[in-house]
Amino acid sequence: MFEYAALYGIAERNGMMPSIESNALLTQLFAIPSSIANQNEWNRSGYNFYSIEKCCIYVDELNHLPANQNTILKGFFQSWRYFDHVRNDIRNHFRFHPYIADTALSTLRTIFSSLANKDATLVGVHVRRDDMLSTGAQNYGFTAADVAYFHRAMNYFRQKYTPLRFVVSGDDIHWAERYLNAPDVLFIRYDFRIDLAILCHCHHVIMSTGSYGWWAGYLSHGEVVYYKYWPRPDSYFSQEFKFSDYFYPSWIGM
Numbered sequence: 001m002f003e004y005a006a007l008y009g010i011a012e013r014n015g016m017m018p019s020i021e022s023n024a025l026l027t028q029l030f031a032i033p034s035s036i037a038n039q040n041e042w043n044r045s046g047y048n049f050y051s052i053e054k055c056c057i058y059v060d061e062l063n064h065l066p067a068n069q070n071t072i073l074k075g076f077f078q079s080w081r082y083f084d085h086v087r088n089d090i091r092n093h094f095r096f097h098p099y100i101a102d103t104a105l106s107t108l109r110t111i112f113s114s115l116a117n118k119d120a121t122l123v124g125v126h127v128r129r130d131d132m133l134s135t136g137a138q139n140y141g142f143t144a145a146d147v148a149y150f151h152r153a154m155n156y157f158r159q160k161y162t163p164l165r166f167v168v169s170g171d172d173i174h175w176a177e178r179y180l181n182a183p184d185v186l187f188i189r190y191d192f193r194i195d196l197a198i199l200c201h202c203h204h205v206i207m208s209t210g211s212y213g214w215w216a217g218y219l220s221h222g223e224v225v226y227y228k229y230w231p232r233p234d235s236y237f238s239q240e241f242k243f244s245d246y247f248y249p250s251w252i253g254m
Contacts, residue, residue, distance in 0.1 A: 001026065001215050002078045005090050006062075008036070009083030010073065014065045029193055031095045051075045054240035058082065078211060079245040080218070094219060096197045103190065104197035111165065111186060121161040124202035124220070125150065125180070126213035127170030141235025145208040145227040147179045152254050153206045153225040154180070167202055169195040217251065228253030 004026055011018035021039045026032055048071045052059055055076035062082070065071050083090055096104070112118055131137060132144040154166060166185045168176050173187055188198060192212070199205060199216035204223045207213035209230040217224035226247055231237035247253065 001094065002076075002211060003073075004032070004093075006077030006079075006082035007073055008090065008093070009086050010062050010065070012086050013063045015067075016065070016071070029096060029100065030093060031097065032093055036093075046070060047072045049074060052077060056241040056246040058242070058245040078214075079242075080248050081245055084248075091219060094215075096193070096200075100193045100197050103194050104201055107188065107190075107194075107198055108201055111167065115163070115165065117163045119163075121157070121164040121204070122202040123154070123157050123161075123164060123166050123204045123206060124199035124216060125154070125166050125168040125170075125176075125206045126199055126208050126216055127168060127172055127176045127180075128208040128210050128213060129170070129172040129175060131171075132209055141231040141237025143209060143227075143230045143232050145230070149227050149229075149254060150180055150206065154182075154185075156225065156252075156254070157204060157206075157223075158184070166206075167198060169199060170208065214246075218248065224248065224251040226251050226253055 004020065007018045007020070018036050019039050020026070020032070020037050022037045024032075024037060027037045048066060048069050050062060050065070050071060050073050052062075052073075052075035056078045058079040058081040062073070095101070108122070111122070112120070127145075127150075129144045132142045157164060164184060166180075167188060168180060168185060169188045169190075170176055173189055177187055188195060190198075196212065196216060200219040202220060202222075205213070205217040205220045205225070207217050207224060207226045209227055217226070231241050
């Protein structure tokens with residue numbers, strides 16, 4: 001998603017036409033315009049290549065690509081600065097296909113129907129742990145949000161909104177059920193597509209770590225809370241990470 005959004009934003013700034021492969025995974029999830037998802041195969045001859053190796057640092061050079069030359073972008077583009085100027089377009093392109101959106105909206109309607117107060121605020125909570133806790137990820141500088149963070153973030157919303165419900169999804173739902181269970185907490189277990197659609201449709205979002213939760217926050221329309229101890233300080237990952245380039249300015253770090 002970062003790659004597509006950055007491609008679109010960089011192309012717009014350079015007066016170029018963005019293009020991706022017609023069978024790209026994103027086209028199976030989202031309503032990507034056919035005018036962009038239009039490549040059956042790549043003929044790479046005659047293209048300039050720009051490769052960004054550091055994942056979470058904005059590179060302004062990409063706003064000044066050579067004119068009248070085809071360009072292939074490769075690497076990591078995990079910064080809102082590449083595409084926030086076309087945010088409305090990105091939201092429109094990242095509309096879920098009906099088979100995903102319908103299930104997500106049906107789930108949310110069921111949640112609301114079970115509540116005594118239909119005006120309750122829904123806060124989506126994403127828990128990501130499995131890959132963040134691997135030895136390689138830990139050595140590199142990844143961290144997993146801890147229990148204390150989730151409790152701080154949830155209490156922040158509890159103090160602001162009444163009534164409310166937390167809708168929790170993630171890759172370790174058993175851990176979440178053990179440590180985050182409360183009368184105002186609901187747990188969902190679909191797949192990564194439907195879970196993301198549900199999180200995006202909540203009023204507010206509590207992120208964990210990684211790009212999945214990041215996009216749940218960016219595509220939502222409310223407050224977003226993020227775990228501010230990712231990456232681990234003084235790690236290799238921290239050397240290619242700039243907080244102001246990765247985390248959106250209005251988001252709240254805890």
